[in-house]
Amino acid sequence: MFQDQDVELVLQFVQQAAAAEIFPRFRRLAATDVVEKKSSIDLVTDADLLSEKHMTENLLARWPDALVVGEEACETNPALIEALREAELAFVIDPVDGTFNFQAGLPIYGTNMAVVSKGQTVAGIIHDSVLGDSLIAIKGAGARMRRADGVETAVKVAAPVDLSLMVGTISINDLGYGEKRRIAGNLAKTKMAFGYNCSAYEYWMAATGKVHFIGHHKLMPWDHLAGVLIHAEAGGITAKFDGSPYLPGETTGGILSAPDRESWEMILREIVHAE
Structure with a gap:
């Protein structure tokens, strides 16, 4: 089974795959290395495929009975997502979160x-292969940033402020025109709205207190499980739009991350639901 100290080995697997298969291809992709999946903004590259394969092989060599749920593997076997609910041990991988940015040369x-x-996220890692830094969290043990040089610091979400002073985002890419327009208009109530098309970067900013809130309608596990745990261990709160906890295997209902419950309720009311 997985022990808390095993997060160090998993981090090594992530770092090795990033160093071998992801960063060497950054700003070096040929046109033939990028393939559309469902649309012109839903892409896959050699970096996605080869790094996921690299991590999967290492994880299964150490934990041969584990379930590995990779974004690219789920393209051919979506049933892997549902299996997360009952798995004794599972690893959920998004090898390159923000593939559109990656192939466009944006870091x-x-x-x-x-x-x-057993239906709970017990550890999470977000790794930045450009700088070599990582966010790491173990359930119940807090969240920390480890720089490429090994220096670690604890991370903490932003302090609550009035909505007019908040910086945040609600991802609207998967919504229809009317909903996009409504939520974009509601975001004008904040100090600044941003959109990076990358869950990893959004959770990084929220967990380190650089922004106040992030929200998403589409709930693919590789986009959110690691980030939600890191954000929670940094002192924040995440819940589905109906107030229930977000759990492995769930893909609908929308989620919102905020500094505290009062802020969460305000953002849900004034931005997500307001007409």
Whole structure:
């Protein structure tokens, strides 16, 4: 089974895959190295495929009975997502979160790795292969940033402020025109709205207190499980739009991350639901 200290080995696997398969391809992709999946903004590259394969092989060599749920593997076997609910031990991988940014040469992407046991996320990693830094959390033990040079610091979410002073985002890419327009208009109530098309980067900013809130309608596990745990261990709160906890295997309902419950309720009311 997975022990808390095993997060160090998992981090090594993530770092090795990033160094071998992701960063060497950054700003070096040929046109033939990028393939559309469902649309012109839903892409996959050799970096996604080869790094996921690299991590999967290492994880299964150490934990041969574990379930590995990679974003690219789920393209051919979506049933892997549902299996997360009951898995004794599972690893959830987004090898290159923010593939659109990656293939465009923007250094706003990351690798997400979540460890799930019996329906709960027990560890999470977000790795930045450009700088070599990582966010790491173990359930109940707080969240920390480890720089490429090994220096670690604890991370903490931003302090609550009035909505007019908040910086945040609600991802609207998967919504229809009317909903996009409504939520974009509601975001004008904040000090600044941003959109990076990268969950890894959004959770990084929220967990380190650089922004106040992030929200998403689409709930693919590789996008959110690691980040939600890191954000929670940094002192924040995340819940689905109906107030229930977000759990492995769930893909609908929308989630919102905020500094505290009062802020969460305000953002849900004034931005997500307000007409």
